[in-house]
Amino acid sequence: MLPANVALRSELAELDIDISDLQTRLAEKQAQRGQLQQQLDSITYHVLSLPPEIVSKIFILCLPTWSRPLDSIDLKHAPLLVSHICSQWRRIALSTPALWKDSLDICMCLRRKQATNITETWVARAQSCPLSVKIQGPMDLVKRAGVSEVFRHVALGVQSLELDIFEEDLVKMPEPLEFPLLRKLTMCVCGGDEVELLDDLVQTFDDVPQLSQVVLDHLPAHAIALPWEQLQKFTGKFYLLDKCLDALRFMPNLVECAFSMLETVVAENYEIFSHPHIRTLTLFQSMDFKDEEDAQVDIPRSAQLLAFITLPNLETLELLDIEDCNAEILASFLSRGSPPLKRLVLRPHFDHGQAELLLSTAPLLQPQFTDLEIHFPSKDFVSRFFERFGCDSGFLPGLQKLSVICRKHWSKEASRDDLLDAAALPLASRWDLHGDNKLRVFRAIAVERQRSKRKTPVPLQRLRQEGMDVVIGSRRPRAYGEFCPPEYRDSSSSSEI
Template identity: 30%
Template sequence: MTGNRTSVDPVLTLPVEITSEFFYQCLPTSCSDREWNTPDPREAPMLLLHVCKAWREIAISTSVLWSKMEFSMHNNHGADLWRTWLTRAEGRVLFIKLHRWIPEEDEDEDSESEQEMTGTPLSTFLMLVHCAERIQSLELSTITINTLEKLAQASRGTCNFLSLEKLTVGLSPEDPSYDQWPMPGESTTDPVIALTNSPLLHEVSLVKTPPSVLSLPWHQITTFTGTRLLCGDCLEVLQLSSNLTECAVATGRIRADDVVKLTHSHLTSLTLFTEDGYGSADLLESLTLPALQTLHILDADDFDENELNIFLSRSSPPLRKFVLRENTLTSLASETFQLMPSLTELEVWNPQYSVIPEFFRNLGGDPKFLPRLQHLAFVNSVYFSGILGDTQRGLKSRWDMRHDPMPVAQLQSFRLTWKKVVVLEADALLPFRALIAEGLDISIESTNGD
């Protein structure tokens, strides 16, 4: 066909609002490999700038595309890009993640003009302070204490982070000043106070960062995550955060001078996990948590069942969910479960040979044993002759107790997985199928899904 008419891509005939929504749906989410927008030209939003002129104009004018940003600050190029994104985000609420900072020795202390300072931590923080009231989430990672102190210099004291709800600060593993920082309870240098005026802040994460580095409104924090912290640092956070309800920490072993015995009346969820060699359950020795409802102990090499029992006896918490995952075989006696009368959900990893038979004898024979249990899982169990019989008899007896004059809670789900592939007789699972037919959700499999 010939003629003077110019073909127009049908996409370009759409209203700008619809095209902008399409662009927004191209952004990464928490379900994708990464959650933050980066300046990678192969991914949205930067990719949208290189399709055609029309798309570029729409993308630049769609402020929501530029409001959630992750930048490396190790050179001037990253700082320049960040400045551009802030301009494009206009009046949007901001989600900012900045990492890999320029080493202090690369800064020119005599530089005074804004152009000369571009890319330095001070110039970056000056931009941060300028948009502080719009920041809802802020992450400063792989940063040194000296660099972080530039924030105080940029803000000239406190600053109004009126929209800030979530804060993450992670010191660089190479920062030598961390090891020189005063231990918990000792006198310290002045903390960075720039973030003190954050009336909506309720979630804080610290990575290898003592809480004394920052002056925060700790009394309003409800969720805390601490990674690679000293045990004393975690205790300090719990002391400062009287309204904390959720806490997840990877800490070192307790030290002789961590003598604090702390009762926290509001904490309902505690997770002890492991990362980079930090992963101790010693924190339980110092705590009394009368409101605790959820407890996860994950891969703690020093887990001690006796210390757990002492903690449970001391706290008498209304514990509803307990997850225990050890790298080695897990041994739990019935005495431990007797201290959890309110438990509704139990998950035990790598149980020792003796754990399952004893557990199901108690479950099926004693209505006072975990009377509210509804969800039960044994993960990575060792297969042994008789395990299915012990399990089925215990489940069946507990299942039938729901009709007793003083009924226990009705089981809703049961999961059992083995470490290795197990070949079963054709009729080995028939008794479980009968329970499934009556309404119990049962999953029995090897760890490879067979």
């Protein structure tokens, strides 16, 4: 019995020694940690010493400039990212309403409770700031009551609302709500162009006293109840001719409009419609698919609309990436209404007779025509245009600003160097001929990945010294290509050489 007690006491003694050693080492580590913590606490984080209002502005600059693919719950991007760094930044983020006003994307494929909670949180954090909200379908998982609840949360504070939904979601749209601040409404409805017989299907936006701008994508105007008479800006995408004309009739006070129009078989009973107030018309390309298997692209025939409308007060005409505009259509449109056109933008899908289009219609442009913008001209165009521009003072006599954007995607397209070679001497000749009524601005911009190192031609250097605003610059091509609808076009800055 005695030897067993001795052995146990010996083991306990050894454990006591080990514990004592560990306690000593723990104390040393704690002391070492304390010293390191003191050193860390003595370091000043300059970013944490910035005034909260400066940090708020930095946070706002961190907001993504692209649309989120799904919803606002994304910890990889602001505003949620900056609110999860530290407690101080979170307090600043939550007290910065402007950080939350433009970032609310609601994915209705979430459950009702999730969608409602997200909406409540964002609206509360935005406080009194007007909201920009995007609501995405499909709404399969949410009943109509849940959809109405989400809309009610944003209705009083939303200034810009974008709906990206499906045709079957239209029946879940809420009853009329009050949207006192809503100025812009965008509705993209997949399959909405099939809604042919359901007039005023959507009644939600009956009370929108400040609404002035509407964009409808694949949704005819007759399918939604709106205060059409107060609208000033309208964009219709994937419209047939009759839908374009219907939309124009709905909006007698329209000032700006844009259409991408699908090719229409014209009936004999179509009459020319005159709109007295439109000052800006944009006809542009959208992409559609005839067959999902072979993905054949259908390019709208938007210029067809010009044959059926008269715009006696039109000041700006933009023809963007369409392939069916020819000199006959444009000349007929200009001669029929004799609009006081001041600005013309030509950006062809390809160079389908661009030179003939402009050269033949130039005599129809009134003396007040001052601004011409040409995109992606051919070598033939720049040669013929500037040859005439330099020697004929009666050709576009009132032109004050000429902008030419070049690229080199096809062998026939003019590069910026081709443009400068063709333009330098004619511009100088025109400057010397024209007296006081001179071209004031010339912009030559290249869409290129690397900046050209070519020097400004000597004649253009002289014109710059004598007072012409000569800009020779470049910008990178957009990642998604050069074709985009008007409301998505950016004002990309160009770098001057």
